Amino acid sequence: MSRSLFAADALLPQGWARDVLLAWDETGRLIQVQADAQAPQGVPRSAGPVIPGMPNLHSHAFQRAFAGLTEHRAGQQDSFWSWRTLMYRFAARLGPQHMEAIATWLYAEMLEAGYTSVCEFQYVHHDADGRPYADDATLSLALLRAAQRTGIGFTLLPVLYQTSGFGGLPPNEGQRRFIRTTESMLCLLDALKPVCEAQDARLGLAPHSLRAVPPAALQEALAGLDALDARAPIHIHIAEQTQEVDDCVAWSGQRPVAWLLDHAPVDARWCLVHATHMDDGEYERAAASGAVAGLCPTTEANLGDGIFDFARWRAHGGAWGVGSDSHACVNAAEELLMLEYGQRLVTRQRNVGADAAHRQVATALKLAAVQGGAQAAGRDVGGLAAGQQADFVVLDARHVALQGLPAPEMLSAHVFASHRTSAIDAVWVGGQARVAAGRHALHDEAAAAFVAARRQLLED
Numbered sequence: 001m002s003r004s005l006f007a008a009d010a011l012l013p014q015g016w017a018r019d020v021l022l023a024w025d026e027t028g029r030l031i032q033v034q035a036d037a038q039a040p041q042g043v044p045r046s047a048g049p050v051i052p053g054m055p056n057l058h059s060h061a062f063q064r065a066f067a068g069l070t071e072h073r074a075g076q077q078d079s080f081w082s083w084r085t086l087m088y089r090f091a092a093r094l095g096p097q098h099m100e101a102i103a104t105w106l107y108a109e110m111l112e113a114g115y116t117s118v119c120e121f122q123y124v125h126h127d128a129d130g131r132p133y134a135d136d137a138t139l140s141l142a143l144l145r146a147a148q149r150t151g152i153g154f155t156l157l158p159v160l161y162q163t164s165g166f167g168g169l170p171p172n173e174g175q176r177r178f179i180r181t182t183e184s185m186l187c188l189l190d191a192l193k194p195v196c197e198a199q200d201a202r203l204g205l206a207p208h209s210l211r212a213v214p215p216a217a218l219q220e221a222l223a224g225l226d227a228l229d230a231r232a233p234i235h236i237h238i239a240e241q242t243q244e245v246d247d248c249v250a251w252s253g254q255r256p257v258a259w260l261l262d263h264a265p266v267d268a269r270w271c272l273v274h275a276t277h278m279d280d281g282e283y284e285r286a287a288a289s290g291a292v293a294g295l296c297p298t299t300e301a302n303l304g305d306g307i308f309d310f311a312r313w314r315a316h317g318g319a320w321g322v323g324s325d326s327h328a329c330v331n332a333a334e335e336l337l338m339l340e341y342g343q344r345l346v347t348r349q350r351n352v353g354a355d356a357a358h359r360q361v362a363t364a365l366k367l368a369a370v371q372g373g374a375q376a377a378g379r380d381v382g383g384l385a386a387g388q389q390a391d392f393v394v395l396d397a398r399h400v401a402l403q404g405l406p407a408p409e410m411l412s413a414h415v416f417a418s419h420r421t422s423a424i425d426a427v428w429v430g431g432q433a434r435v436a437a438g439r440h441a442l443h444d445e446a447a448a449a450f451v452a453a454r455r456q457l458l459e460d
Contacts, residue, residue, distance in 0.1 A: 003431060004032075006039045007050040007394075009407035013367065013383045015358060016408055020050065024390040028430025033384050047425045048397030049407040051366060052383040053116025054332035055153070055373030058235070058273050058294050058323025060121055061103040061143060065454040066090045067328045080241050080303045088174030090457065091124055096133075096142045098453045099124070103146035105450035106327060108440040110152060113421045114332035116391035116429045117153025117373075117381050119323070121206050121235060121273070123161055123178045125188075130176030136184070137191050148199050150442060151434040153391065155377045156196055157206040157235050160185045160221050166211050166251035178208075182217045186224040193228065200430075202378045204233035210248060210256050215263060222264065233269055233378035235294065236260070239282075240274035240305050257282040266291050271376040273323070276306045283309065287318030292376040297338035299325035307342045311352065321372030333420040336365045360408045362415040389430050396425035396438070 003024050010020035017035035024030050070086050120143050126132050147154035161178040164171045171179050196203040205225045207213040225232055239245055239256045248256045257278050268290035275293050295308055322335040340361055343352040351361050358364035374382035381389050395410055401418035402410040414423045427435035
């Protein structure tokens with residue numbers, strides 16, 4: 001099997017290049033990315049421009065089976081909090097077989113939609129009664145199997161969850177499957193580490209949020225993680241909702257991001273998921289810490305969270321990436337479109353995402369999101385460069401929305417003018433083709449299992 005590909009056009013970290021030869025070794029790591037090359041005889045040619053695969057930096061896999069089931073008015077006013085109550089009811093019914101079937105289909109969907117890796121923020125740990133399974137890692141292992149089977153790159157982030165609100169409020173009934181002591185979390189990480197290493201997955205930790213992890217537990221968990229792996233990624237939900245900000249101020253006298261920066265060693269290992277509601281000082285300090293802002297535009301829109309101040313974050317040099325979170329939408333290009341359109345609505349300007357280096361919005365957003373997503377994943381998936389994993393997407397140059405256009409405009413059409421997924425021809429992960437002619441090999445089988453699992457959950 002060839003370990004090389006020739007592309008007439010490819011999006012490299014510095015921008016678009018012509019006549020690019022990509023070559024990788026037996027481990028799936030790029031060893032050559034040569035522009036202005038001659039096409040070697042016998043080397044396959046891509047069907048269109050090659051762009052880097054997108055890391056999905058925030059996923060709750062099981063919620064894919066819940067997408068579309070809350071789009072009805074449940075009271076006088078619906079919000080994130082009313083949605084969360086319904087989500088808890090769904091999570092209470094989930095079994096290991098459901099988790100694996102849902103995740104397998106979701107990860108195949110992600111690959112077909114241009115994601116080549118995913119960070120799984122995994123907080124359903126126990127059985128329906130809140131008791132640990134005989135194998136405490138049962139649900140995490142189901143996710144690892146789904147990732148391995150589909151071939152998507154994987155960062156597993158077991159979630160520490162202990163309280164229902166600031167000040168140590170006891171967990172509620174809907175949270176019983178999530179709750180762990182700090183000691184049990186560290187034991188889980190220790191058990192999962194060799195399993196992750198065996199399939200080249202990355203293991204990290206996700207303190208769920210400041211409202212769910214008391215300060216002492218946060219410090220103890222971070223110290224334990226450092227002892228296991230001092231470079232492991234750390235993700236946390238923060239400042240997603242204005243009520244969360246108000247509750248944090250009432251508890252501590254500080255806003256959530258400010259409190260975290262003052263009380264935890266936030267640096268480039270951290271991903272601040274959402275970080276939607278920050279003040280001027282928080283934007284500046286959080287960006288300076290090196291942490292990645294984990295933006296989930298379609299979920300944030302679906303839940304009515306609010307809109308991140310993208311221009312302010314970039315003005316401070318902040319890193320960022322995108323995630324599909326609750327999976328109301330599973331599409332890498334769609335997240336970039338929603339991010340750009342949200343900023344346009346707020347600023348009443350166009351082409352907000354362009355930057356000094358790249359006037360094309362899709363190019364600028366794609367390159368930045370890949371870099372930030374790779375940092376959040378803790379994996380070498382930062383684009384088409386030697387030393388990085390050979391994760392890439394081939395656009396379909398024959399697609400009616402792309403046909404006849406220069407490569408930068410093809411990417412723009414993919415993001416802003418196609419059905420997005422439909423303009424993808426092939427997806428490669430670690431030098432292996434996982435999607436061909438727009439379809440994953442498991443598409444039909446995984447879809448049928450997903451539908452059956454969802455039907456059983458709704459019937460039960």
